[in-house]
Amino acid sequence: MEQHRTRPPQPGARRGAPPLPPQAGRGPNGGPARTTRPGPQARGTAQRRPAAVRRPSPTAAETVRQLPNPRLTGLGGGLFCAAVMFVLGCIDQFLFGASLTVYGVLFVPVCVLTAVWIRRGDLLTAPVVVPIAFAVGLFPLADGSGGLGNRLMGLFTGLATQAGWLYGGTLVAGLIATVRRVRLLKRRRRA
Numbered sequence: 001m002e003q004h005r006t007r008p009p010q011p012g013a014r015r016g017a018p019p020l021p022p023q024a025g026r027g028p029n030g031g032p033a034r035t036t037r038p039g040p041q042a043r044g045t046a047q048r049r050p051a052a053v054r055r056p057s058p059t060a061a062e063t064v065r066q067l068p069n070p071r072l073t074g075l076g077g078g079l080f081c082a083a084v085m086f087v088l089g090c091i092d093q094f095l096f097g098a099s100l101t102v103y104g105v106l107f108v109p110v111c112v113l114t115a116v117w118i119r120r121g122d123l124l125t126a127p128v129v130v131p132i133a134f135a136v137g138l139f140p141l142a143d144g145s146g147g148l149g150n151r152l153m154g155l156f157t158g159l160a161t162q163a164g165w166l167y168g169g170t171l172v173a174g175l176i177a178t179v180r181r182v183r184l185l186k187r188r189r190r191a
Contacts, residue, residue, distance in 0.1 A: 070117050074125030077118040081129055084110050085137025098141045100158060104165025107134055111169035115176035123181050127174035134166050135159060 058066070072080055088106045096102045110133070115126040135155065142154030159166065 071119040072114075072117050072122075073119060074122035074129070077114050077122065077125060078129035078132065080117070081110055081114040081133035082136040085133045086140065087137075089137035089140040093140050098143075100141065100162050103137065103141060104162050104169075107137070107165055107169045108172060111173040112176065115173040115180075118177070120180070120184050123177045123184075126177040127170050130170050130173045131166055134162075134169065138162070 085107065088110070089103060092099060092103045092106070111130050114130060114133075115123075118126050138155055138158045139151070142151050142158055
């Protein structure tokens with residue numbers, strides 16, 4: 001009968017662990033890896049590094065794709081728009097003394113963002129939530145120092161005098177939502 005001889009453990013080797021690959025800096029038995037000196041032919045090739053690849057600068061479409069692109073539900077879009085308009089109304093009251101023109105100018109980009117960020121299934125809510133948000137943001141700007149009744153009268157007066165901005169922002173949101181909806185329907189027909 002032949003007796004099986006077991007090898008004595010190598011210094012630095014762990015019991016039961018598979019040997020580490022040579023690139024880990026250890027040899028196959030756990031000892032230090034053997035290093036060989038490159039010959040005269042291999043010295044030039046071992047020293048070379050690949051040239052750095054320069055990527056072209058991103059195009060405008062790639063830059064737009066990298067911008068934040070949240071997808072809001074209809075309710076989320078309404079809350080976003082109302083909250084932003086309320087904050088802008090408070091800032092307008094503080095910095096510009098309740099300038100309704102500044103408020104109207106700030107309303108249009110908020111309409112654009114709301115219409116762009118609402119998800120595809122809720123596109124029809126964009127032109128609905130935008131006028132509501134206009135009224136919510138107009139509340140801090142409304143003239144009224146004598147109580148809630150005077151504040152509401154100032155709100156209705158502001159809505160009447162700033163109807164151009166209200167209709168313009170609603171029209172922009174409606175156009176963006178309509179274009180997105182038409183593109184969505186065209187994609188579905190192709191598929």
